[in-house]
Amino acid sequence: MAEVEGGISIQWKTFSLEQQNSKESPDFMMWENPDYPSQGFMALVAAKAAKNQGESSFLRFHRATFKARHDEGKDIGDLEVLKEIAKQTDLDLVRFEQDMARDETWQAAGEDHTESKKNYNIFGVPTLVFEQGESVYVKLRSIPESREERISLFELISNMGAKRPYLLELKRP
Incomplete structure (x- = not known):
């Protein structure tokens, strides 16, 4: 799908x-x-x-x-x-x-x-799995309304999750 x-x-x-x-x-x-x-x-x-x-x-x-x-x-x-x-x-x-x-x-x-x-x-949802098999769990408050913001957010997550294997967690206090 x-x-x-x-x-x-x-x-x-x-x-x-x-x-x-x-x-x-x-x-x-x-x-x-x-x-x-x-x-x-x-x-x-x-x-x-x-x-x-x-x-x-x-x-x-x-x-x-x-x-x-x-x-x-x-x-x-x-x-x-x-x-x-x-x-x-x-x-x-x-x-x-x-x-x-x-x-x-x-x-x-x-x-x-x-x-x-x-x-x-x-272990949780949503989890994104990228082309090379890297995966990252993402916790969102809501899905961005605009198409541009959704794409921008995905690109940011992809850049951090797929291209920076040393980055393990970002968390707001």
């Missing part, structure tokens, strides 16, 4: 903070337990279901889900909320529901999570 803005190609991957911080057994995997009362893993599966309908469908769904959770305070762990978002973003609702019920969709979300931990030592 690639999104391009200002020559920057973004491939969105799922990573579950809930799985990462789980107090369950180390062998417990959310993607193998769809009935587990998760706070948000279902939203990651829903993103995969949206992706099955194409890149533009995924991007619409992704942005709307982010807005629903962070701006509107909606429970994106609730299947009904996710179906409403799918409907609002013009997804094929029947296909979306079918994909949500498929083991393969759940496994795809789990594969992203596992790959992220194994290959890049990811």
Whole structure:
């Protein structure tokens, strides 16, 4: 899945903070337990279901889900909320529901999570992984409104994260 803005190609991957911080057994995997009362893993599966309908469908769904959770305070762990978002973003609702019920969709979300931990030592979101495999966790208060500022911020983070391996952490007091 690639999104391009200002020559920057973004491939969105799922990573579950809930799985990462789980107090369950180390062998417990959310993607193998769809009935587990998760706070948000279902939203990651829903993103995969949206992706099955194409890149533009995924991007619409992704942005709307982010807005629903962070701006509107909606429970994106609730299947009904996710179906409403799918409907609002013009997804094929029947296909979306079918994909949500498929083991393969759940496994795809789990594969992203596992790959992220194994290959890049990811522990939090958002984490950016650059072309050469360098990764950097970034904590943002909000996403910049303007395209120019988003690109400028990405270039700054890329410059620090990918080109300065000796820089380990910047933190505001």
